[in-house]
Amino acid sequence: MHFSFTEEHDMFRDTVREVFAGECSAEAIRTSWESDDGRVPGLWATLAEVGVLATMAPTEAGGLGMDEVASVRLLEEAGYAGVPEPLMEHMAVAVPALAVAGASELLDPALSGGSTVTLALASGGPNVVAAASADLVIAEHSESLVAVDAEALTVTPKDSIDQSRRLFEISFDPDAAHPLAGADVALAADRAALGTAAQCVGVARRLLDTTVEYVTERRQFGKPVGTYQAVKHHLANVRLGIEFSAPLVYRAAWSVAHCDDSVLRGRDVSMAKAMASDAVDRACRAALQCHGAIGYTFEYDLQIWLKRGWSLSGAYGDARQHRDRVADALGLLP
Amino acid sequence: MDLELSPRYIEFRDECRTWLHENRPTEEFSSMDSAAGFEQHRGWERTLFEGSWSVPAWPAAYGGRDCDLIEWLIYEEEYWLSGVPGRVSANGVSLLAPTVFNFGTKAQQDYFLPRMASGEQIWAQGWSEPEAGSDLAGIKTTAVRDGDDYVVNGQKTWCSRGKYADWIFCIVRTDPTAERHAGLSYLLVPADAPGMTRRTIQRLDGESGFAEIFFDDCRVSADHVLGEPGQGWAVAMAAAGSERGLNLRSPGRFMAAAERLRRLAAELGETADGLDARLRDEVVDAWIRAEAYRWQTYFVTAELMAGGDLGSEASLMKVFWSEMDLELHATALRLLGDEAEVPSDWLDGYVFALGGPIYAGTNEIQRNIIAERVLGLPRR
Structure with missing residues (x-):
């Protein structure tokens, strides 16, 4: 029993944090909202270069041979930075699915950054993120996973409150899809929920840091609003949510990487997503309330993370849905 | 990261489980806050001690x-899952002992620790006063040096186990000219010291819960100051870290309670027309929270074992477990519906859990600590 990250994990996390700090500023995110493809120029290539996209591919396939324990740490940083790319979909779900299926002609460009892969799982609902700008979609079809080329897709755009999520309803001709033999739908769904939970924790951390900074600066009645107990307690509650959801995310990452029992694995993932969704919901509410009117504006950057929080909290199952899955694992469903 | 128990830990867990199963008392235990129940629980402490299970985390020289x-957390999980009686010695073992190890003289350690481990000396906490609750630095009880003794005057209150305890660890003001956090000392007072009287205070459910203690020219040997005179605040804060964090409420207690709640819900779900969806959601939430507390504790434990320090983060744990415990028991009562008001273990547990957000520093104070010391928000 040793519940901590290795130095290697920490160093990788630090590298990725620096990449995001340098290349994915709030300004870059806003620019991506205005662009046709919704991407941050250059970021994908850098993520490929430092190995992020290849984290979960085996070394013999040209990857880093790491597992979910490493990837959740990076996705937490992606949440913190508000990265508008389909990074979780690509690196945490699509890459290992392509790898296990031995689809090297599809995997190689995904690792090198030559392609972007998104996901269409039933557990993610009808709205597929970044389907128009992706080169490939890993889709759930007849209880298995298939890979669909961009040319074989019909996409219908939908708006999201979160401009970092370009949503599309998609359809495709199943005969034009590549079957991914050996890629497990339930495992993909667990990875997606886990990766989303990790991002939720990162978003919550960002909202907390931003708000702590704001209430320390902002003065009313002659002193920082952060001196008032009502404000302090809001933010202490946010910290509590983060403190007790992050270890569940790390624990679930370990389960996905090491546990052969899919019921226990699913239970651990759902516990993590339920807590992380609740934590980020709480963070969004408190951050907005503690900012007051300025936080309610489009101009102020807080909205970037509020919207990430709102969308990711519900993505791949909200807290209630995941608690239902835990209820099932605990024998509490009829 | 490795979240499997290694063979060594599995062996430890099995040894622990077997011993608890074989030595589990068969008779019903009365409340540890009744005269008879207190002695019954003392007997259980003796049994634990004889099996070397009363203070497993201590050095063998003192009975551990x-x-x-990690072993201690496993022990706690097994302890609470086994359903054996609670620990009447918790104040001493969990709150006082860490400070005796840190601040005590060799003579104090050699005298107090073995007696604490065996249940021969059971301790109560004498911190709060009628005018000093959350504002602990406002205490007024004085201890004036007179030859080899201190002469203590004043009043302590809300002392858990205070009526029957053998010793009381107190914060007293030894320098009347100093204010607030200065001039305080940590004084260990035997319950048979002349000039001490104790009175039971009934809890809101009518059970005897805690005591108030009056000192009237009560003489205590100066050898019984823990740490240096004047260092009382530092000793108390070190103890408070233990109280709020790992030592007082390990995850095992709540995992066992969450599992009992799950079973209650499963049974009711079978007899009634399935469980109400909202109640089921609450049950699951309680179960998830117990697991969250467990894994957060293991995460923090890895940091502690690597030489880290718990510090103000203990406040996060205290708020979390106390509110989790209260919600868990409130859910149980909602499950019981019309029967909730009829005395039961769940109702007892609920009344006990109601105190959680109040004792060991109210959760309002804890949230201030989280905001100021963990988040760094301005004090003024």
Whole structure:
């Protein structure tokens, strides 16, 4: 029993944090909202270069041979930075699915950054993120996973409150899809929920840091609003949510990487997503309330993370849905 | 990261489980806050001690097993799952002992620790006063040096186990000219000291819960100051870290309670027309929270074992477990519906849990600590 990250994990996390700090500023995110493809120029290539996209591919396939324990740490940083790319979909779900299926002609460009892969799982609902700008979609079809080329897709755009999520309803001709033999739908769904939970924790951390900074600066009645107990307690509650959801995310990452029992694995993932969704919901509410009117504006950057929080909290199952899955694992469903 | 128990830990867990199963008392235990129940629980402490299970994390020289933190957490999980009686010695073992190890003289350690481990000396906490609750630095009880003794005057209150305890660890003001956090000392007072009187205070459910203690020219040997005179605040804060964090409420207690709640819900779900969806959601939430507390504790434990320090983060744990415990029991009562008001273990547990957000520093104070010391928000 040793519940901590290795130095290697920490160093990788630090590298990725620096990449995001340098290349994915709030300004870059806003620019991506205005662009046709919704991407941050250059970021994908850098993520490929430092190995992020290849984290979960085996070394013999040209990857880093790491597992979910490493990837959740990076996705937490992606949440913190508000990265508008389909990074979780690509690196945490699509890459290992392509790898296990031995689809090297599809995997190689995904690792090198030559392609972007998104996901269409039933557990993610009808709205597929970044389907128009992706080169490939890993889709759930007849209880298995298939890979669909961009040319074989019909996409219908939908708006999201979160401009970092370009949503599309998609359809495709199943005969034009590549079957991914050996890629497990339930495992993909667990990875997606886990990766989303990790991002939720990162978003919550960002909202907390931003708000702590704001209430320390902002003065009313002659002193920082952060001196008032009502404000302090809001933010202490946010910290509590983060403190007790992050270890569940790390624990679930370990389960996905090491546990052969899919019921226990699913239970651990759902516990993590339920807590992380609740934590980020709480963070969004408190951050907005503690900012007051300025936080309610489009101009102020807080909205970037509020919207990430709102969308990711519900993505791949909200807290209630995941608690239902835990209820099932605990024998509490009829 | 490795979240499997290694063979060594599995062996430890099995040994622990077997011993608890074989030595589990068969008779019903009365409340540890009644005269008879107190002695019954003392007997259980003796049994634990004889099996070297009363203080497993302590050095063997003082009756322990030199367990590391992981073993201690495993022990706690097994302890609470086994359904054996609670620990009447918790104040001493969990709150006082860490400070005796840190601040005590060799003579104090050699005298107090073995007696604490065996249940021969059971301790109560004498911190709060009628005018000093959350504002602990406002205490007024004085201890004036007179030859080899201190002469204590004043009043302590809300002392858990205070009526029957053998010793009381107190914060007293030894320098009347100093204010607030200065001039305080940590004084260990035997319950038979002349000039001490104790009175039971009934809890809101009518059970005897805690005591108030009056000192009237009560003489205590100066040898019984823990740490240096004037260092009382530092000793108390070190103890408070233990109280709020790992030592007082390990995850095992709540995992066992969450599992009992799950079973209650499963049974009711079978007899009634399935469980109400909202109640089921609450049950699951309680179960998830117990797991969250467990894994957060293991995460923090890894940091502690690597030489880290718990510090103000203990406040996060205290708020979390106390509110989790209260919600868990409130859910149980909602499940019981019309029967909730009829005395039961769940109702007892609920009344006990109601105190959680109040004792060991109210959760309002804890949230201030989280905001100021963990988040760094301005004090003024």
